[in-house]
Amino acid sequence: MSLAEAGRIAGVSRTTVAGWRRTLPGFPDSAQGSGAGAVFDRGAVVAWLREVGKLTVPAGLPAGMLVVRGVGSRTRTVRLEDPALALAEDAAGEDRLSGWAAPEDAEALAVLVESSVSVGVQRLAVPGARPVAVRGSLRIAGQERPGAGGLWLELAWPAALRGTPARFGGVVEHAVLPPGTSADCCCARHDCGGVTRQPWCPDHGTAAGRVSEDHVEGGLYCTQRAPARGGTVPARG
Numbered sequence: 001m002s003l004a005e006a007g008r009i010a011g012v013s014r015t016t017v018a019g020w021r022r023t024l025p026g027f028p029d030s031a032q033g034s035g036a037g038a039v040f041d042r043g044a045v046v047a048w049l050r051e052v053g054k055l056t057v058p059a060g061l062p063a064g065m066l067v068v069r070g071v072g073s074r075t076r077t078v079r080l081e082d083p084a085l086a087l088a089e090d091a092a093g094e095d096r097l098s099g100w101a102a103p104e105d106a107e108a109l110a111v112l113v114e115s116s117v118s119v120g121v122q123r124l125a126v127p128g129a130r131p132v133a134v135r136g137s138l139r140i141a142g143q144e145r146p147g148a149g150g151l152w153l154e155l156a157w158p159a160a161l162r163g164t165p166a167r168f169g170g171v172v173e174h175a176v177l178p179p180g181t182s183a184d185c186c187c188a189r190h191d192c193g194g195v196t197r198q199p200w201c202p203d204h205g206t207a208a209g210r211v212s213e214d215h216v217e218g219g220l221y222c223t224q225r226a227p228a229r230g231g232t233v234p235a236r237g
């Protein structure tokens with residue numbers, strides 16, 4: 001990035017960034033060119049801006065929308081600037097989401113996480129990624145306040161609890177029925193061997209009592225079990 005772009009992220013002019021570069025230690029070396037045309041590594045510059053406490057919420061960058069749900073129906077919508085979402089490929093792994101939040105959103109999120117047994121993600125929309133919902137166990141993995149006006153947050157949750165959001169938010173559970181259970185009913189069947197229980201199904205519905213919900217629709221378990229059902233598990237490298 002150029003010095004002008006670095007200024008845009010920090011909310012100041014190019015001249016101001018050039019001044020910081022001269023007077024503050026540790027500004028990254030240019031990756032290409034010199035003088036007014038010098039280009040710098042974006043990650044290195046952002047890290048440096050954070051280090052010297054010059055970074056506020058970056059304006060004009062793509063934003064993500066996170067809706068979390070705690071005890072009862074307490075929800076909070078958090079806008080995340082410049083979001084980065086890293087999804088684990090292994091069900092034993094952890095997904096990570098980071099970005100910049102307004103301080104009041106970050107504080108409300110922290111209160112919700114502290115006061116709830118388990119916080120789930122109703123819906124997470126990040127540019128360039130499919131929407132995601134998480135059954136629970138959301139935690140705040142890190143946060144810092146490098147400048148006024150914005151708080152950098154890192155959130156994490158077990159990858160196994162992530163799936164596709166339902167129409168009105170939240171996850172849909174796939175129940176796995178015990179062997180020998182009737183498979184002839186109105187519940188939707190899936191390739192993973194799970195069923196989406198219909199509340200009115202006489203065998204598995206609300207009146208039938210508790211059937212263990214096993215995993216989240218559209219999640220890692222679903223996709224990993226689906227080929228196994230057909231006996232064609234792809235070889236792992």
Ligand SMILES: [Zn+2]
Pocket residue numbers: 185186187197198201202203204205
């Ligand atoms: Zn059923």
Ligand SMILES: [Zn+2]
Pocket residue numbers: 174190192193194215216217218221222223
């Ligand atoms: Zn499934």
